[in-house]
Amino acid sequence: GDSVTQMEGPVTLSEEAFLTINCTYTATGYPSLFWYVQYPGEGLQLLLKATKADDKGSNKGFEATYRKETTSFHLEKGSVQVSDSAVYFCALRVSNTGKLIFGQGTTLQVKP
């Protein structure tokens, strides 16, 4: 079945460090891919998305490219800030049913 696998956390970085959070997926058909972010005590917010192969989603300095050949959607940011500390979820939306399938989440902690 369809699934999403994320790198395990927590990830601890110093401010201004480069961030990569790996995400790979298994899907039949052509899913849309999403990164959501959850700040402490809050619900999930969309961070970025890509709907077809080679699309790049970007927002707030974060980027991810839909790589069909490697079934990946890795999240990157060139210089993280303390305010980026949160849990990041990779997800795919199944094209025929509309269901959203999540990875297990990666906790990012950025230290000053």
Next chain:
Amino acid sequence: NAGVTQTPKFQVLKTGQSMTLQCAQDMNHEYMSWYRQDPGMGLRLIHYSVGAGITDQGEVPNGYNVSRSTTEDFPLRLLSAAPSQTSVYFCASSTGNSYNEQFFGPGTRLTVL
């Protein structure tokens, strides 16, 4: 627009009690869903609906009931609460187009003693 609203924010139940978690959206979205979030397990789909009068099971439906009588509302019912249902519950809505993201409510933190 209020977006997706959920009530209550917190709830404590005793084993065997029943309750309904409320979810409403004001964006005229066809698609609504319920997830539970447990540590280290991401979000798991409980039930979803593609429109009024239509519901289907997700990954972890046991112990939960839903109905969708209007486009706006999608309540989640626990008929006989169990400690294994202690979790944070999120409701989400979206258009039916799979290119579009789902919008999430603020969550309900449920503890079953």
